[in-house]
Amino acid sequence: xxxxxxxxxxxxxxxxxxxxxxxxxxxxxxxxxxxxxxxxxxxxxxxxxxxxxxxxxxxxxxxxxxxxxxxxxxxxxxxxxxxxxxxxxxxxxxxxxxxxxxxxxxxxxxxxxxxxxxxxxxxxxxxxxxxxxxxxxxxxxxxxxxxxxxxxxxxxxxxxxxxxxxxxxxxxxxxxxxxxxxxxxxxxxxxxxxxxxxxxxxxxxxxxxxxxxxxxxxxxxxxxxxxxxxxxxxxxxxxxxxxxxxxxxxxxxxxxxxxxxxxxxxxxxxxxxxxxxxxxxxxxxxxxxxxxxxxxxxxxxxxxxxxxxxxxxxxxxxxxxxxxxxxxxxxxxxxxxxxxxxxxxxxxxxxxxxx
Amino acid sequence: xxxxxxxxxxxxxxxxxxxxxxxxxxxxxxxxxxxxxxxxxxxxxxxxxxxxxxxxxxxxxxxxxxxxxxxxxxxxxxxxxxxxxxxxxxxxxxxxxxxxxxxxxxxxxxxxxxxxxxxxxxxxxxxxxxxxxxxxxxxxxxxxxxxxxxxxxxxxxxxxxxxxxxxxxxxxxxxxxxxxxxxxxxxxxxxxxxxxxxxxxxxxxxxxxxxxxxxxxxxxxxxxx
Numbered sequence: 214x215x216x217x218x219x220x221x222x223x224x225x226x227x228x229x230x231x232x233x234x235x236x237x238x239x240x241x242x243x244x245x246x247x248x249x250x251x252x253x254x255x256x257x258x259x260x261x262x263x264x265x266x267x268x269x270x271x272x273x274x275x276x277x278x279x280x281x282x283x284x285x286x287x288x289x290x291x292x293x294x295x296x297x298x299x300x301x302x303x304x305x306x307x308x309x310x311x312x313x314x315x316x317x318x319x320x321x322x323x324x325x326x327x328x329x330x331x332x333x334x335x336x337x338x339x340x341x342x343x344x345x346x347x348x349x350x351x352x353x354x355x356x357x358x359x360x361x362x363x364x365x366x367x368x369x370x371x372x373x374x375x376x377x378x379x380x381x382x383x384x385x386x387x388x389x390x391x392x393x394x395x396x397x398x399x400x401x402x403x404x405x406x407x408x409x410x411x412x413x414x415x416x417x418x419x420x421x422x423x424x425x426x427x428x429x430x431x432x433x434x435x436x437x438x439x440x441x442x443x444x445x446x447x448x449x450x451x452x453x454x455x456x457x458x459x460x461x462x463x464x465x466x467x468x469x470x471x472x473x474x475x476x477x478x479x480x481x482x483x484x485x486x487x488x489x490x491x492x493x494x495x496x497x498x499x500x501x502x503x504x505x506x507x508x509x510x511x512x513x514x515x516x517x518x519x520x521x522x523x524x525x526x527x528x529x530x531x532x533x534x535x536x537x538x539x540x541x542x543x544x545x546x547x548x549x550x551x552x553x554x555x556x557x558x559x560x561x562x563x564x565x566x567x568x
Numbered sequence: 569x570x571x572x573x574x575x576x577x578x579x580x581x582x583x584x585x586x587x588x589x590x591x592x593x594x595x596x597x598x599x600x601x602x603x604x605x606x607x608x609x610x611x612x613x614x615x616x617x618x619x620x621x622x623x624x625x626x627x628x629x630x631x632x633x634x635x636x637x638x639x640x641x642x643x644x645x646x647x648x649x650x651x652x653x654x655x656x657x658x659x660x661x662x663x664x665x666x667x668x669x670x671x672x673x674x675x676x677x678x679x680x681x682x683x684x685x686x687x688x689x690x691x692x693x694x695x696x697x698x699x700x701x702x703x704x705x706x707x708x709x710x711x712x713x714x715x716x717x718x719x720x721x722x723x724x725x726x727x728x729x730x731x732x733x734x735x736x737x738x739x740x741x742x743x744x745x746x747x748x749x750x751x752x753x754x755x756x757x758x759x760x761x762x763x764x765x766x767x768x769x770x771x772x773x774x775x776x777x778x779x780x781x782x783x784x785x786x787x788x789x790x791x792x793x
Contacts, residue, residue: 261691285694286703292695298688302710311706312696361697 242412291358297350348379447491470533492538600678630736681715
């Protein structure tokens, strides 16, 4: 199953001219700077913005093609707006029921109580939206969208209007959606950390055009794209908890290219986690350093190098198939005689556990 | 004390204002909705037409209505040719005149209320599977309830207070088209100041209480929203 779309939209001086095909499963982040057309793209998918020339197909359902245009209320999608947009005249319960009641019983794939449970809304049901915090409102909005049993979930920076604390409170709920529901999510964001944490797939947008789309790790580490040159450039690694060292309180995490050691307890064994390794935290050696404080040393192969500045360059490595980025000085590259195909050891100073 | 004619005038006034307000709320809702959403060029012209009764001297409107509704006028003539009778100098004629005269007092508060809602709540409703009419009744109208309250009160009060238009097209037929404002005028003309005081005092009190109630309700609504 995939989501296939082509939109051409002219609004004043802004043109959205986007064509893409992303898997209709997991979380696809629509990423790009402000004003690049992320929201317009989402609105076009929802049918809130009507493009004269457009094509949209999800699985076998064609929502737009030629003169065919399925009205938004006939599209099985959930839309979570940037600000929660709860109906102010209805209680939380009535807000949740609004969409739920309009879906035929046979099409419902989630019960009212399930959604309330999933987003922890039990104690809020009788409240009016005006008396909720920003994070609570967003949770209600997400549950309300889920209760329409959508085939596709659209989220327009649902965390943007929240402060860091509320954001941290809400993120686990969004991750639960990701883990517990198989529903595809199109998630708009301009925050790299959110994307790194949530997305499986990345759709990169710039000035109304699709710059690239692909699995998140590819897009994050491709040298022809801006993300691999960012100050915060890094790679994502999907790993599994494989053990815990009680003496030193270290968790071992297995992935395709070997094993990471994390200086904190993560449980239970077998749990899948996502790690982020920033390019500036990776250094390279030709031989396995025996006497070093660094625990994470992985055999790797140089794939490509590119100049970042007069002094620095970026190296893309393959660690058993997983890409990894390393930012090193040009001098070091010369001294180590780095070139594509060369075998090295990547010393990873710090690994961040996402979520 | 109030005479039978005064009581009849009071009843006719309330009936006229009530009926006019009801008709205007029904007609004004789609009109105000269209005005608040449309980007059509014709919208400006319609806006102006709706606002016209605000500034037009009531006698001018009354005069044109009289011509139009009379037996030789386009509307009166049409009614007669269809076997009806001219509605000039009838209660029906008064209602028709009042509807036009009070139009802006109902349409403008509704239009403002619909405009303030913006498109977001309706988009949200659309993404929750609500069809256009469904969205209107379950989202737009409840969110515009301030506007409905203002529109109803202004429409009602303005109809009760009208004088020029009803005089021109209604005459002052006791029991048929004589409304309070005209009855007061007639009392003053006949130097019956006592009666004029009574009716004027009654109207003043009625409006004061009405506005007080509206402001009270609006404050409560604001607390809820």
